[in-house]
Amino acid sequence: MKIIAIIIITILSLNINAQDFTSTFEKGSLRIDYIHSATHNDEIISLDEFYHEPFWGGSEVNLIDTFNYGYYKFEMTDSLSGKLLYSRGYSTLCAEWTHTPEAISNWRSFSESIIMPFPRKSVIVNIYKRNKKQDWVKLSSILVNPNNYMINPIQKTKIKAFKIHDSGSPSKKLDIVILAEGYTEMEMQKFMKDAQRFTDTLLSWSPFNSHSHNINVWAVPTVSKESGTDIPGDGIYKNTYFDSHFYTFNVERYINTVKNVTIRDAAANAPYDQIYILVNTDKYGGAGIYNFYSICTADDPYSGFVFCHEFGHAFAGLADEYYSSGVSGENYYDLSKEPWEPNITTLVNFDSKWKSSINKNTKIPTEIDPNGENPLGAYEGxxxxxxxxxxxxxxxxxxxxxxxxxxxxxxxxxEELLNYYSK
Ligand SMILES: [Zn+2]
Structure with missing residues (x-):
């Protein structure tokens, strides 16, 4: 009887949530583009453009971010009642740039976008960043009247998206959109095969394999004029759709693109939660930034591994667990603070991490066992x-x-994020 009552209450609350969604939001999404300018110590956000995009790929039930990951977050609230309607944490390439030596004495600007379900009434969108104490500080406050004629409803780049893994309604699935980079018109069949190959790899990888019925994958065949990508260290520059390049922040394998508007315009051809840019080259490289994008090269022998690793960053906010890499990451984490990433700890607030899952006989910090035992612990590095x-x-x-x-x-x-997107 109790179980039936709980089921009825659950169904009722889901219905109320669904009604809430359609009474609060219209079809499609609100995209706000802005310019993020920063140095090591300062940053400002300046508005660029508003768009009403055709799809909303996110949940219609889980609208409030409960994970608290990312260096930034935004919140959309009803402008009259102040009720929180939607929130999401994220990170950016700009945030990484602020850790480079160049940022000590220079400003640099990056285009960024935030996306949310399209509101029916006026809302306030606040953007926050974490300060050095890890507390949230407001960076920008934007009033959005959904009837403002400056919200652009025209989709600038219309490209047919192909659903290459179909599990059902986007509102109840994790939707990944794969964009082609450095594939010419002649290479589009290769792109479709590559996108399918990496989809199969990801969906065979634990824990994605046991959740493949909760994942949709779309491919958007964005055509480049030339094949490949820029390798500035070798003097190679190609005319490609997203103008991607190796040697980001002087790290050879770190491939990125700063053409945010082009990326978002292309991704808007499918409902999406995550963007993956697949680059047509056999050179080793990749990048993944939380709720920003993943990027990976297609034809290196290790590309399948890199594809899943980068998605770990972009989808679940996972940190790199390595420490001998040539990445100029000295002082990337403040050792007097607990980092927000779920899979590393400074032991400053280990209770907030995986401490409770560790066997009480395992010492913390944990030494590497010479006999090859590998219990859950806290291994330095x-x-x-x-x-x-x-x-x-x-x-x-x-x-x-x-x-x-x-x-x-x-x-x-x-798994926690997969469950979040699947409701
Ligand atoms: Zn791990």
Missing amino acids: GGYVEKGVYRPQVDCSMKSILHDEFCPVCTKAI
């Missing part, structure tokens, strides 16, 4: 430094590219 940052197990896909398994802590973080 991670987040680009050998000392002061700890990881959950000896190895994980977030540590070694050749390790084809996420550790239990990363697995749990991924």
Whole structure:
């Protein structure tokens, strides 16, 4: 009887939530583009444009971000009642740039976008960043009247999206849109095959394999004039759709693109929660930034591993668990604070992480067992430094590219997000 009552209450509350969604939001999404300018110590956000895009790929029930990951977050509230309608955490390439030596004495600007369901009434969208104490500080406050004629309803770049893994309604699935980069018209069949190959890889990888029925994957065949990508260190520059390049922040394998508007315009051809840019080259490289995008090269022998690793960053906010890499990550994490990423700890507030999952006989910090035992613990080394940052197990896909398994802590973080998107 109790079970039936709980089921009825659950169904009723879901119905109320669904009604709430359609009474609060219109079809499609509100996209706000802005320019993010920063130095190591300062940053400002300046508005660029508003769009009413055709699809909303996110949940219609889970609208408030409960994870608290990311260096930034935005909140949409009703402008009259102040009720919180939608929120989401994210990170940016700009935030990474502020850790480079160049940022100590220079400003640089990056285009960024935030996307939310399209509101029926006026809303306030606040953008926050974490300060050095990890507290949220408001960076910008934007009043949006949905009837404002400056909200552009025209989709600028119409490209047919192909659904290459179909599990059902986007509102109850994680939707990944794969964009083609450095594929010419003649190479579009290759792109479709590559997109399918990486989809199959991701969906065979634990824990995605047991949630494949909750994932949709779309492919958008964006055509480049030339094949490949820029390799500035070798003097190679190609005319490609997203103008991607290796050598981001002087790290050879770090491939990125700063053409945010072009990326968002292309992605708008499908309902999406995550953007993946697939680059047509056999050179090793990739990047993944939380709720921003993932990017990976298609034809390196390790590309399948890189594809899943980068998605760990972009989808679940996972940190790199490695510490000997040539990445200029010294002082990337403040050792006197607990980082927000779920899979590393400074032990400053280990209770907020995976401490309760550790066997009480396992010592913290945990030494590597010479006999090859690999219990869950806190192993020193991670987040680009050998000392002061700890990881959950000896190895994980977030540590070694050749390790084809996420550790239990990363697995749990991924599963929690998969469940969040699947409601
Ligand atoms: Zn891990």
